[in-house]
Amino acid sequence: MLRARGLHKSYIMGRAPLRVLRGTSLQAARGEFVVVTGASGSGKSTLLHLLGALDIPDRGTVEFNGRNLFDLGDHARRLYRNRDVGFIFQFYHLLPECTVLENVLMPRLVTHSFWAWRRIRRNARRDAEELLERVGLTERAKHRPSELSGGERQRVAIARALVNRPKLLLADEPTGNLDEEVGEDILRLLTELNEAGQTIVMITHDAKVASHAHRYVRLSEGVIREASSPGGRPIPAGLATREVIP
Amino acid sequence: MYKWFLAFRYLYTKLIALFGVASVMLCVAMVLVVLSVMGGFLDTVRARSKGLHSEIVLEGGTLQGFPYYEEFGEYLEGQLPGTVELTTPVIYSYGIFRVPATTWTKAARILGIRLDGYVAVNDFENGLHYERYYPGTTRLGLQSMPVAGIGESNVLQLPPDLEAANDKWRRQETDPEAIASFDQSPFQHAPYPYVTPAILGERVYAADLGPPRYEGPEHYGVIVGCDLLNERREDGNFNRYLARGAEVALMAGPLSRIGTTRGEPPILVPLRYVDDSRTGIFEIDSFCVYADFDMLQHKLAMDPQPLVDGGFTKARANQLLIGLKEGVDLNTSRDRIRGAWLTFCASLLPEVSDVDARAISLAEVYTWEDLQRPFIAAVEKEKVLVTFLFTLISMVAIVLVGCIFYMIVEKKTRDIGILKSIGASGRGVAGLFIIYAGAVGLVGSILGTILGSMVVWNINDIQDLLASLNPQLRVWSPDVYSFDMIPNVVKQVDAIWVASVAVLSSMIGSLIPARIASRVWPVGALRYE
Numbered sequence: 097m098l099r100a101r102g103l104h105k106s107y108i109m110g111r112a113p114l115r116v117l118r119g120t121s122l123q124a125a126r127g128e129f130v131v132v133t134g135a136s137g138s139g140k141s142t143l144l145h146l147l148g149a150l151d152i153p154d155r156g157t158v159e160f161n162g163r164n165l166f167d168l169g170d171h172a173r174r175l176y177r178n179r180d181v182g183f184i185f186q187f188y189h190l191l192p193e194c195t196v197l198e199n200v201l202m203p204r205l206v207t208h209s210f211w212a213w214r215r216i217r218r219n220a221r222r223d224a225e226e227l228l229e230r231v232g233l234t235e236r237a238k239h240r241p242s243e244l245s246g247g248e249r250q251r252v253a254i255a256r257a258l259v260n261r262p263k264l265l266l267a268d269e270p271t272g273n274l275d276e277e278v279g280e281d282i283l284r285l286l287t288e289l290n291e292a293g294q295t296i297v298m299i300t301h302d303a304k305v306a307s308h309a310h311r312y313v314r315l316s317e318g319v320i321r322e323a324s325s326p327g328g329r330p331i332p333a334g335l336a337t338r339e340v341i342p
Numbered sequence: 343m344y345k346w347f348l349a350f351r352y353l354y355t356k357l358i359a360l361f362g363v364a365s366v367m368l369c370v371a372m373v374l375v376v377l378s379v380m381g382g383f384l385d386t387v388r389a390r391s392k393g394l395h396s397e398i399v400l401e402g403g404t405l406q407g408f409p410y411y412e413e414f415g416e417y418l419e420g421q422l423p424g425t426v427e428l429t430t431p432v433i434y435s436y437g438i439f440r441v442p443a444t445t446w447t448k449a450a451r452i453l454g455i456r457l458d459g460y461v462a463v464n465d466f467e468n469g470l471h472y473e474r475y476y477p478g479t480t481r482l483g484l485q486s487m488p489v490a491g492i493g494e495s496n497v498l499q500l501p502p503d504l505e506a507a508n509d510k511w512r513r514q515e516t517d518p519e520a521i522a523s524f525d526q527s528p529f530q531h532a533p534y535p536y537v538t539p540a541i542l543g544e545r546v547y548a549a550d551l552g553p554p555r556y557e558g559p560e561h562y563g564v565i566v567g568c569d570l571l572n573e574r575r576e577d578g579n580f581n582r583y584l585a586r587g588a589e590v591a592l593m594a595g596p597l598s599r600i601g602t603t604r605g606e607p608p609i610l611v612p613l614r615y616v617d618d619s620r621t622g623i624f625e626i627d628s629f630c631v632y633a634d635f636d637m638l639q640h641k642l643a644m645d646p647q648p649l650v651d652g653g654f655t656k657a658r659a660n661q662l663l664i665g666l667k668e669g670v671d672l673n674t675s676r677d678r679i680r681g682a683w684l685t686f687c688a689s690l691l692p693e694v695s696d697v698d699a700r701a702i703s704l705a706e707v708y709t710w711e712d713l714q715r716p717f718i719a720a721v722e723k724e725k726v727l728v729t730f731l732f733t734l735i736s737m738v739a740i741v742l743v744g745c746i747f748y749m750i751v752e753k754k755t756r757d758i759g760i761l762k763s764i765g766a767s768g769r770g771v772a773g774l775f776i777i778y779a780g781a782v783g784l785v786g787s788i789l790g791t792i793l794g795s796m797v798v799w800n801i802n803d804i805q806d807l808l809a810s811l812n813p814q815l816r817v818w819s820p821d822v823y824s825f826d827m828i829p830n831v832v833k834q835v836d837a838i839w840v841a842s843v844a845v846l847s848s849m850i851g852s853l854i855p856a857r858i859a860s861r862v863w864p865v866g867a868l869r870y871e
Contacts, residue, residue, distance in 0.1 A: 141869065150763055151865045170767070178765025189760045189868055193348070193355045203764040205344035213343035256764075 097295060098124040098147065098264060103156035105142050105318075116142045117153070118318035124264070124297050129290040131306045132299040134315035140299035141268055143315065147297060148181050148266045149173045160264070178207050182257025186269035188249040190241040190256075197237040200224040200255045207260075220259075227255040231285060247278035254285060258294075265289070267298040271305065283308045344761065345770060349778040352750070359782050362746045362848070366786025367793060369736035370844045374794030376732045377836045379801065380725035382829020387721050390622050391714035393465030396430075396663035397672055398679055399708050405435060406597045407644055408701040409656030410690060417686050418664065418679065425675050427667050430459025431659035433638050437594030437608070439570065439631055441584060448570060451630045452594055454638030457482050463665035466632075469620040470565065472586055475524060475545070476507040477514070480617040482563040482634035486556035487587030487614060490549035500547060501554045548585040562637045563616035564590060569628035571618055582618070590615050592631065596643035599655060599697045609641045635659075656698060672709050680707040739844070743779055743851030751775065751855045751862075758859050759867025768860035775856040776849050783848025787841035794840075795832045802827050 105117040116139040124130045134140045145151040147158055149165045157164045160180060165173060177183075182203075190199045204220040205213065213220075228234050231251040241249055250270055257265055267286065271279030287308045290296050298309070306312040314321050353359055402408040415429035433454030440447045457480070461467035473480040493499030500508070515521050527544040548557075572580035584590075595608045613633060620627055639645045639657060646654040666675050687702050694702070711718065751758070758771050766774075797804065802818075805828060809816035818828045 145865045148763070150868075174765045174767055177763060183763050185868060189756065189763075191348075191757055191760060193351050198347075202344060202761075205347055206761065206765045206770070208343050210343050210346060
C-alpha cells in the first residue's frame with residue numbers, strides 16, 4: 097500500500113545543509129503495523145512527514161496505492177492527507193478552542209463546504225461519537241482539551257485521525273509524552289485498531305514499543321540500519337511482509 | 343465549513359480579538375457621528391435654504407430692483423399655467439432697526455413682502471411665533487398695539503379677536519403637550535412695551551387694569567428675525583423683551599432707478615412689532631426684518647415716480663418669487679421660465695426706457711438651489727473633507743487589525759499546522775483569518791453603529807451635559823453653525839455604508855497576516871509543542 101524509495105531530505109541549518117534522510121526506503125502492506133525506531137535526530141519524524149505528504153523530499157518517491165504522492169497536485173495531496181492518512185502526534189496537537197467532539201469532527205469540517213456540511217453533519221456527528229465511544233471518551237465529548245489528561249488527549253487525537261476512515265495511520269511518537277502506564281494503554285488501542293485491519297506506521301525512539309508491531313526498522317543518520325526485524329507480534333497469515341529496500 | 347466555524351469560535355474565545363472589535367467599533371462610531379452630523383448639517387442647510395425662497399426666483403441683481411415684475415407675473419401665470427402656481431414680489435434693502443422704548447439699534451436687512459403670497463411660496467409661516475398661537479393675527483398692514491386688560495370674566499384677557507384666534511389654535515392643536523406648555527408659560531401683563539428681563543415668557547403683551555383694547559396710533563406691522571430682537575435661551579426658546587405690538591422703527595435710504603441716493607435724507611418708518619420669524623438660519627434670523635411690500639416700495643421710492651415729461655416710472659421690486667405647481671420638475675421649470683422671461687423682455691423692448699432695459703437685462707431666473715449653491719456647495723465640500731479626514735484617521739483601524747491578526751497568526755501557528763495536516767489548503771487557512779477579521783469587523787461595526795447612533799441621537803444632550811460641567815465645552819454655537827441644534831439624525835444608508843466599509847477594511851487589514859498564515863510550513867509548526 098505504501099512504498100517509500102530513496103528518500104533524501106536536507107534542511108539548511110545556519111549556512112550548512114543538514115542532511116536528514118539519505119536514501120531512506122520503507123514499505124508497509126495493508127493491515128501491517130510497522131514501527132520505525134531510531135535515536136533523536138535520526139530522521140524519524142522527517143520520514144513520517146514525507147510519508148504523510150506534509151513535506152516534499154529533495155529526492156525519492158512515496159507511492160501510495162501505486163501513485164507517487166509528489167507527482168500529484170497540491171489539491172490531491174491535501175485530499176490524501178485528509179482521507180487516506182490519519183496523523184497522530186506526540187504533542188496531540190488538538191485545537192484548544194474546540195471541544196473534544198469538534199476536534200474529532202475537524203477533518204470532516206475541512207473538506208466540506210458550508211452547505212455540504214448541513215447535509216452530512218448528522219452522520220459526521222454520529223461517526224465522531226462512535227469513535228469517542230471506541231476510545232472511551234463519550235463522557236468527555238463537550239470538554240476542552242485543556243480539561244483532559246495527556247492520555248485522554250492522545251485518545252482524542254486518535255479518534256480525530258480515524259474520523260475519515262483513513263487507510264493509513266501515521267503516528268509520531270504517540271507515547272513519547274505519556275507516562276508508561278498511559279502509554280501502554282495507547283499502544284493497546286493502536287494494536288486493537290491494527291487487529292481490526294488498520295495499517296499503522298509508527299515512529300518511536302523506544303525500541304520496546306516494537307513488541308506491539310508486526311515488524312520494525314531502525315533508522316540511524318538518515319538511513320535504515322536494521323531492516324525488517326520481526327516485531328513482537330506474529331505476522332498474520334496472508335499478510336505479505338515486505339523487505340525494506342536499503 | 344471549518345473556516346466559518348473556527349472564525350466565529352476564535353471571535354468569542356480570543357481576548358485579543360476584542361481589541362480589534364473595540365478599535366473597529368470606535369472608528370465606526372466616530373465616522374458615523376461625523377457623517378451624520380455633517381450630513382444632517384447639509385440636509386438642514388438644503389431644507390432651510392429651500393424654505394427661504396420660492397422654488398424659482400427672478401432675481402433683479404441690484405438694490406434698486408427691476409421693473410415690470412407685476413406684468414411678468416401675470417404673463418407667466420397666463421403662459422405657463424401648468425407650471426406656475428403663483429408669483430409674489432419682494433423688495434430688499436438695508437437699514438437700521440430701532441426700538442424707541444430702549445433706543446436700541448441694529449443693522450438689518452429689510453424685506454418688503456406681501457405676507458399672503460410670501461407664505462404661500464415658502465416655509466416662512468412655520469417660523470412665526472405669535473401666528474402659531476394666534477392664527478390669522480400676524481398682519482403687516484396698519485394696526486394699533488393690543489393691550490391686555492380685565493375682561494368680562496374678570497380675568498386678564500386680550501382683545502376679543504386675539505382671544506378668538508387663540509381659541510381657534512387650541513381647537514386645531516392636536517398635541518396636548520403643546521397646549522399645556524403654552525398655558526404654563528406666564529401671561530405677561532407688562533405695563534410698558536419693553537418687558538424687563540425679570541419677567542420672561544412666551545406670551546408677551548402690554549397690559550393694565552383697563553378693558554382689553556387696541557391702543558396707540560396705527561402703524562404698519564413688522565416681523566422681526568427672532569435672533570435680532572430676542573435672547574436665545576439654552577433650551578432653544580427665546581426670551582422676548584418687547585411686547586407684541588410695541589413701536590419700533592426702520593431707517594433706510596431710498597435709491598433711484600440707477601442706484602443713486604437721490605439726495606434725500608434716509609426715511610424713518612415707525613412700525614409695530616407683530617411677530618418674530620425663525621427660519622433656523624442664524625444669519626437670517628439675526629439680520630432680517632419683514633415689512634409690508636407696498637408700504638416699503640413707497641417709502642423706498644420704488645413705486646411709480648413722476649417723470650419730468652409727465653409720465654411715471656414703472657414700479658420696481660428686487661425679486662419675483664415664483665411658486666410652482668405640485669410635481670413639476672424644478673430645473674425644467676426654471677428653463678421654461680427663463681425662456682418666458684427672455685420672450686417677455688423682447689416684447690417690451692420697443693417701449694422700454696434705457697434705464698429699465700438695463701435693469702431687466704440684469705434680472706435672471708434661478709432655482710432656490712442656484713441661489714444657495716455657494717452656501718450648499720461649501721457645506722457639501724466641508725462634509726466630504728471632514729468625512730474623508732475622519733475616514734483617513736479610521737484607517738488606523740486597518741493597521742490595528744493587521745497588527746492584531748499578525749499576533750493571532752503568530753500564536754496560532756500550531757493550529758495552522760494542525761489544519762494543514764488534516765487537509766486544509768493555504769488558501770483555506772488564509773480564508774479563515776479573513777473571515778475572522780470580517781467577523782471582528784462585523785461585530786465592531788454593529789457595536790459601533792449602535793454607539794454612534796446613540797451619540798448622534800443624544801448629541802445635543804451630551805453637549806448640554808458637557809457645557810454644564812464647563813461652558814467652554816459647548817462646541818456647537820448657533821452663531822457659528824447657523825442652526826440652533828446639532829443635527830441628530832442617523833441615516834440608515836450612512837450606517838450601512840460605514841459598517842460595510844469597516845467590515846471590508848478589517849478584511850483588508852487581515853490580508854497580510856492571512857497570507858503569512860497561508861504560507862505556514864506545517865512540519866515546522868507541528869514539530870514542537
